[in-house]
Amino acid sequence: MKLRKNKFVYKILGILFVLLLGACSEEGTSESSDGSRKVVVGGLYDITGGTGDVGTPYAEGEKAYFKYAKDKGEIEGVDLVLNGKDYAYSIPEAQKIYQELRDKEKVSAVLGWGTGDTEALRQQVASDKLPFFSASYSENLKNLEESPYNFLVAASYSDQGRTVLKWIKDNHKGSEPTVALLYNDTAFGRSPIEDIKAYAAEIGIKIVDEQIVDVQATEAQSQLLNMEKKNPDYAIIQETWGATATILRDANTLNIDTQFIGLNWASGEGVITIVGEDVAEGYIGILSHALPYEDQPGMAEVEEYLKGEGKTLEDINQKFIQGWSAAKIMVAGIEEAAKKHPDGDITGEEIRSGLESLNNFDLGGLGAPVSFSADNHTGTEQTRLGIVKGGKWEPLTDYFSYKD
Numbered sequence: 001m002k003l004r005k006n007k008f009v010y011k012i013l014g015i016l017f018v019l020l021l022g023a024c025s026e027e028g029t030s031e032s033s034d035g036s037r038k039v040v041v042g043g044l045y046d047i048t049g050g051t052g053d054v055g056t057p058y059a060e061g062e063k064a065y066f067k068y069a070k071d072k073g074e075i076e077g078v079d080l081v082l083n084g085k086d087y088a089y090s091i092p093e094a095q096k097i098y099q100e101l102r103d104k105e106k107v108s109a110v111l112g113w114g115t116g117d118t119e120a121l122r123q124q125v126a127s128d129k130l131p132f133f134s135a136s137y138s139e140n141l142k143n144l145e146e147s148p149y150n151f152l153v154a155a156s157y158s159d160q161g162r163t164v165l166k167w168i169k170d171n172h173k174g175s176e177p178t179v180a181l182l183y184n185d186t187a188f189g190r191s192p193i194e195d196i197k198a199y200a201a202e203i204g205i206k207i208v209d210e211q212i213v214d215v216q217a218t219e220a221q222s223q224l225l226n227m228e229k230k231n232p233d234y235a236i237i238q239e240t241w242g243a244t245a246t247i248l249r250d251a252n253t254l255n256i257d258t259q260f261i262g263l264n265w266a267s268g269e270g271v272i273t274i275v276g277e278d279v280a281e282g283y284i285g286i287l288s289h290a291l292p293y294e295d296q297p298g299m300a301e302v303e304e305y306l307k308g309e310g311k312t313l314e315d316i317n318q319k320f321i322q323g324w325s326a327a328k329i330m331v332a333g334i335e336e337a338a339k340k341h342p343d344g345d346i347t348g349e350e351i352r353s354g355l356e357s358l359n360n361f362d363l364g365g366l367g368a369p370v371s372f373s374a375d376n377h378t379g380t381e382q383t384r385l386g387i388v389k390g391g392k393w394e395p396l397t398d399y400f401s402y403k404d
Contacts, residue, residue, distance in 0.1 A: 036079045039334055039346050041066070042101030042110040042130075043084020044117065050089045050215045051188070053241045054265050054319045055113060058135055059084065061316070061323025062111050065331070068305040075335045078346070082327070083107070091117045095124075102128055108348050109330060112136070116187035118150070125149045130348040131333065131355060133326050137264070138191045142378050149348070151355060153326050153370055154288045155383040155401075158195035160263045161236060162402040163383055164286070165196065168234055168261075169203050178208045180227050180258070182247060183238035184215040192238060192263070199402070208232050217243045221250045228256050237262040245274035252279045264288040267386065268318040269393070277391035284396065287386035289322040289367045291393055298325075298364020318393075325367045329379070332361055368399045 043062060046055030066082035074080070083105045087093040094117035101107045107130065112118050115136035122141075125132045132150050134141065139158035141150045155163070168177050179200060183189040193210070200207050209230040211223035224247070227235065235258050237244050244266040251260065252275075260283055262271070267285025290296045292313040299313070302324060306312055336354030337346050356377075360369045370379030381403065385396040 036077050037338070037344075037346060038079045038081060039109075039338075039351075040081045040083060040105050040107045041330060041334075042098070042105060042107035043082055044094055044097060044110065044112045044114075045084050045086045046089045046113050047086040048088045049086075050186075051114065051240045051265070052089070053270060054268070055089075055135070057317050057319040058113075058323035058326075061320035061325075062327040063323075064302075064305055064309075064320070065324045065327035068301065069327075069331050071308075074331060075338050077342075078334065078338050080331065080334070082111070084111070087113070087117070089114055091120050095120065098124070102130065108346060109133075109334070109351050111326060111330060114188060115191055119187060122147045122150060128348070129352070131330075131352045133330055135322070135326070136188060136191070138187070139195055140191070144375070144377060147377070149352060151372060151377045151379065153329050153379045154264070154322075154367060155381050156378070157192035157238065157263055159381045159402065160286045160288070160383050161192045161196035161238075162199045163400070164236055164261050164263070164385070165200055165203060165205055166402040167385055167397065169205060172233065176204060176206060177234060178206050178230070178232045180209040180211065180230060180232035180235040181207060181238070182211050182213055182220075182223070182227070182235055184217075184243065185212050186215060188265075189215065189238050196236065213239065213243050213247060215239060215243050217246050219250065220246050221254060224250050224254055224256055227258070228254070232258055234259045234261055237266040240265045241268065241270035241274060244271050248279055248283060249275050259284065261285060261385075264322075264383070267393070270317065270319075272388060272391060272393075277388075280388045280391070283388045284385055285387075285393075286383050287318070287393060287395060288383050289318055289325055290365055291318050291386075292316050292321060293392070294365070294395075296365030298366040301364075302366075321366055325363050328363065328366075329355075329358070329361060329370060332358060 045059040070080045085097045109131040112134040115138045118134040118136045137156045139156045141147050209227050213220045262285035264286040272280040333355030336357050337350040356372045359371045368380040368382040381401040382399040384399045386393045387396045
């Protein structure tokens, strides 16, 4: 009888022990097996959705930098972890994954992607006190009252558009320049349009036409024929590679004599790959970040990482560099937080404070230097333009702001 009782007690204790372990694992841990403090950053990627053409290399760049920083022991005593998922450019899916990252992965910050989902998550991010970088450069994210935990790591789409207009104003020959706007009907596509129109009016440039081209469009001749009736000197494109290539290909077929200029997601090597060198020749675009073949000091780290993976700079593109740069800035903020708080968990509030202490943070030429403060999460207003020549992008300007 006594033996049975003891067995029963041991069984109960065993069950309680298992339950206790389960509870501990659900709560997560701030300490790794080697005793270092663990900091988990969440990732929202578009690999299979409407902007996966540029989303895939961008996500690869983010993952690559975290692996590089972890392997190098970039932050002493801190174990960096990046856990991300593909949300396929679906806002409801982004919200679901974000909640999983917050509740199950216990993330302290997030590297996000699209405009619609980033703007939809702003209030939740603020409530959860999780610093949030997005690959969206929406002007709306500059509003600290509405977006106190959002940070922009490159010039906003609106600032890019203003910079393009400033360049047109300074370089156009002849009578007053005229401009058309080509964009998709998403939060991303619409984001800079009103600001571009307002700045054009301010500096004496006439916007003569607007055309909607779907982000996954395979044909745009009808829109281009409508645009051609207004005979614009320039057309600003707010798309990703696929739709941009469609526009350039159909404009070439129709022999339309307009200078097309893309904002940052409409620029990069992918456009040339899709339409071919001849069609892409002379196309101008925003080069917010360096191309892998540019001789920049920051490229040495990228090359070092790639060598360890059995790859070379020829295996990546500009959007990889863009993702790498965003991750590098996030890690710099975490490093500052770790210095300020040498003991205990590194929370989202502490990472926010760490990011706000970055002043003229140097990316080694991979992008414009960024600065944040408690009053300003706009990392930079500077960007640059490039042009396709002989099948390759060449910088057309240095980094500058429309305010310069």
